[in-house]
Amino acid sequence: MSADVCAVLVTYHPDAAFAAQLGGVLRQVGAVIIVDNGSTEIERRMLRGIAADPAVELVFNAENLGVARGLNIGIQRALARASRWALLLDQDSRIDEDMVPTLLAAYAAFPDRERLAIIGSGFRETCGHSQGPADRAVRNSRGGAADREGPGEPWVIAESVITSGSLLPLATHALVGPFREEFFIDYVDIDYCLRARAKGYQIIQTRQPLMSHAIGAPTQHRWLWMNKWTTNHPADRRYYFARNGTVVLREYGGYAAGLWALKSLSRCLRLCKRIALYENGKAGKIAAVALGLWDGIRGNMGPRRQRRAASGPDAPVPASTRERQAAGRSGDT
Numbered sequence: 001m002s003a004d005v006c007a008v009l010v011t012y013h014p015d016a017a018f019a020a021q022l023g024g025v026l027r028q029v030g031a032v033i034i035v036d037n038g039s040t041e042i043e044r045r046m047l048r049g050i051a052a053d054p055a056v057e058l059v060f061n062a063e064n065l066g067v068a069r070g071l072n073i074g075i076q077r078a079l080a081r082a083s084r085w086a087l088l089l090d091q092d093s094r095i096d097e098d099m100v101p102t103l104l105a106a107y108a109a110f111p112d113r114e115r116l117a118i119i120g121s122g123f124r125e126t127c128g129h130s131q132g133p134a135d136r137a138v139r140n141s142r143g144g145a146a147d148r149e150g151p152g153e154p155w156v157i158a159e160s161v162i163t164s165g166s167l168l169p170l171a172t173h174a175l176v177g178p179f180r181e182e183f184f185i186d187y188v189d190i191d192y193c194l195r196a197r198a199k200g201y202q203i204i205q206t207r208q209p210l211m212s213h214a215i216g217a218p219t220q221h222r223w224l225w226m227n228k229w230t231t232n233h234p235a236d237r238r239y240y241f242a243r244n245g246t247v248v249l250r251e252y253g254g255y256a257a258g259l260w261a262l263k264s265l266s267r268c269l270r271l272c273k274r275i276a277l278y279e280n281g282k283a284g285k286i287a288a289v290a291l292g293l294w295d296g297i298r299g300n301m302g303p304r305r306q307r308r309a310a311s312g313p314d315a316p317v318p319a320s321t322r323e324r325q326a327a328g329r330s331g332d333t
Helices: 018-026 041-050 067-080 099-109 170-176 188-198 235-252 259-278 282-298 321-327
Strands: 002-011 029-037 056-061 085-090 116-125 155-158 166-169 202-213 219-223 226-230
Touching (some): 002 018, 002 099, 018 029, 018 041, 067 170, 085 099, 099 166, 116 188, 166 170, 170 188, 188 202, 219 259, 235 259
Parallel strands (some): 002 029, 029 056
Antiparallel strands (some): 085 166, 155 202, 219 226
């Protein structure tokens, strides 16, 4: 157990498997902060039972305040406990028994620890793909981990890492600043990493996968001779992905004039094509992408405004339990 490490989990409609997942976390850290974003009373009752352990602290938000706000609340509670580290986790990530020791070992092996903002975890997707930096098809670092180090190092330099499985040195976090609450969800992790790098800090990621993690609710589809995957994120997540991705391109992309908007449009069109080919609730999701793009161009931030018709082709398809859980994950896209 690493007593100086406090795990922070933001929950949103957690299921019965959460208790087992939490047990694996408690064995490796000194404390756990659970910040719940507007779950039902039945789900809260389950969380209260888990919080009977004195190492667990519960914070209930009356409504869904977003992943960024939940993370910021949890980190403040970790600081109040005088923790040196915050381990950020999604509610459905299943961590390996050696996650925390491996992350701390990567930190210790890094030659410029004072300029290190985040140590991210490689992961195995629950659909069967291994997502570690040694895998050349790595997607979880949003553009790839730059494998510039020798094979003997337990880490690689990354452009960004997903929130879940990230270990934050809290002294550095105070200098980088809080997670961007106006983003609500999606690109929260990327924005934090980009800000850290802009301030001269570095991001690393373990070569070794340290957890099992789902990107949405993935399904595989056959198209001609190829196998295609799609994440089946609900409409709200599609909105935030389009909007926040547009803002990130504008602020960090370095594009001349308005070319960032054209780049975002191209991304959104590819996303809409995938939705149209493979996903349910096509009309509502494509409308959410279009609205997200438009709001991102205009800089209209905060929680998604409810512009849904009570009926008609654009009315949202009721979300399954898995989709509701996917909507609350912090780092996947």
